[in-house]
Amino acid sequence: MSSMQKITILGSTGSIGVNTLDVIARHPDRYQVFALTGASQLDKLARQCMQFRPRFAVVLDAVSARTLSGLLKELGSDTEVLYGVAALSEVSTAAEVDAVMAAIVGAAGMQPTLDAARAGKRVLLANKETLVLAGSLFMDAVRESGAVLLPIDSEHNAIFQVLPRSYRENPCVIPLQDAGVKRILLTASGGPFRTMAQEKLHHVSPEQACKHPNWSMGRKISVDSASLMNKGLEVIEARWLFDAPEKNDIAVVVHPQSVVHSMVEYMDGSVLAQLGNPDMRTPIAYGMAYPERIDAGVKSLDFFSVGRLDFESPDLQRFPCLQLAFDALAMAGAAPAILNAANEIAVEGFLNGMLRFTDIPRLIDAVLGECTHRASAESLEALLGADQMARAAARQWLQSHALC
Numbered sequence: 001m002s003s004m005q006k007i008t009i010l011g012s013t014g015s016i017g018v019n020t021l022d023v024i025a026r027h028p029d030r031y032q033v034f035a036l037t038g039a040s041q042l043d044k045l046a047r048q049c050m051q052f053r054p055r056f057a058v059v060l061d062a063v064s065a066r067t068l069s070g071l072l073k074e075l076g077s078d079t080e081v082l083y084g085v086a087a088l089s090e091v092s093t094a095a096e097v098d099a100v101m102a103a104i105v106g107a108a109g110m111q112p113t114l115d116a117a118r119a120g121k122r123v124l125l126a127n128k129e130t131l132v133l134a135g136s137l138f139m140d141a142v143r144e145s146g147a148v149l150l151p152i153d154s155e156h157n158a159i160f161q162v163l164p165r166s167y168r169e170n171p172c173v174i175p176l177q178d179a180g181v182k183r184i185l186l187t188a189s190g191g192p193f194r195t196m197a198q199e200k201l202h203h204v205s206p207e208q209a210c211k212h213p214n215w216s217m218g219r220k221i222s223v224d225s226a227s228l229m230n231k232g233l234e235v236i237e238a239r240w241l242f243d244a245p246e247k248n249d250i251a252v253v254v255h256p257q258s259v260v261h262s263m264v265e266y267m268d269g270s271v272l273a274q275l276g277n278p279d280m281r282t283p284i285a286y287g288m289a290y291p292e293r294i295d296a297g298v299k300s301l302d303f304f305s306v307g308r309l310d311f312e313s314p315d316l317q318r319f320p321c322l323q324l325a326f327d328a329l330a331m332a333g334a335a336p337a338i339l340n341a342a343n344e345i346a347v348e349g350f351l352n353g354m355l356r357f358t359d360i361p362r363l364i365d366a367v368l369g370e371c372t373h374r375a376s377a378e379s380l381e382a383l384l385g386a387d388q389m390a391r392a393a394a395r396q397w398l399q400s401h402a403l404c
């Protein structure tokens with residue numbers, strides 16, 4: 001049996017955070033929680049502190065910290081409350097910490113995730129926006145520090161699982177081609193609007209967009225799944241994780257059942273796939289225990305009730321966000337960071353009822369056009385500047401096109 005692993009969960013109150021705690025609760029002999037963090041839902045964070053007894057809980061500001069401290073005092077918890085962005089980095093880099101689950105949503109998760117990588121931790125990467133915003137810098141940090149990077153996004157976790165063992169042990173050191181890989185096949189569910197006619201897409205509500213057919217997730221990623229931007233972000237994520245820079249290295253395959261979580265095609269014609277129920281506890285448990293396997297509480301896949309596996313090509317006309325992500329990847333430089341920032345503002349606008357679903361790609365397209373030639377990717381500061389510039393341009397577009 002391995003020794004006790006101390007883990008920090010960035011974003012413990014979210015969907016990935018809760019699933020991570022579910023896996024931890026099944027293995028009290030292997031995992032101990034060092035810190036939990038959350039931006040809201042302080043009652044939930046307090047309950048998590050009572051159950052898992054972390055040394056620290058981190059919130060965003062002094063007001064939340066006072067509220068959480070009050071709740072914890074009432075409950076008799078001895079967890080210490082910290083606040084602010086620097087505290088997120090502190091609990092991700094502390095000497096006692098073995099692993100960091102990076103499950104904050106959006107670009108806000110980038111800094112503590114990067115700091116965990118720089119500190120050489122086992123980084124369980126759910127926050128795909130980190131790689132979209134600063135993929136090259138992040139991968140350099142991983143290589144330089146010797147951090148162990150394990151993808152938690154189900155598709156990337158699947159790809160990691162079916163890559164050759166030699167590659168898994170030395171990721172990005174040997175080119176994929178030298179490992180016999182022809183291409184990566186990234187599966188996509190197609191989201192809740194896969195079969196919806198173009199005209200109807202104008203009128204879909206946030207509730208419809210957040211009702212994913214197979215996965216239960218946070219609201220931002222649910223909208224991204226509905227627009228196929230999630231797949232676009234995942235193509236960029238895969239480009240960096242697996243050092244797959246060429247246009248034909250990664251193909252997207254729509255697979256509505258979400259049972260095949262992704263595939264790797266080898267040069268000899270073999271295609272290896274990872275299958276399972278759509279339950280994030282599988283990739284989370286894989287990342288936590290790697291190279292061992294542990295119980296994740298996931299039901300066996302019932303092939304007879306699944307019945308069939310379908311595959312389609314993605315419709316880039318109805319779902320232009322995927323095309324925009326391919327374009328941003330081809331433009332390189334700060335374009336993916338701009339795409340990501342514009343998408344975050346567009347999704348927020350859609351969720352607040354200020355934009356139509358079909359305005360999301362319109363806003364992103366406009367911001368990419370306006371900002372890309374003005375931005376640079378030469379340093380982290382430059383990328384953060386591009387992110388801010390894109391957010392400002394996106395807010396302006398939103399103001400002038402808002403429904404209300």
Ligand code: NAD
Pocket residue numbers: 010011012013014015016017037038039040060102103104105106108109126127128129152153154215216217218219220221280
């Ligand atoms: P969520 O919205 O359910 O949870 C987000 C967490 O981040 C919460 O704990 C929230 O309090 C915290 N947070 C939000 N804004 C913050 C800020 N500004 N600063 C600090 N903390 C903040 O999201 P989720 O669905 O759990 O997704 C988390 C990440 O994992 C995303 O990057 C998403 O793309 C990725 N991911 C999620 C799934 C899934 O099944 N949910 C699958 C693959 C990848």
Ligand code: MG
Pocket residue numbers: 153154155234
């Ligand atoms: Mg995914």
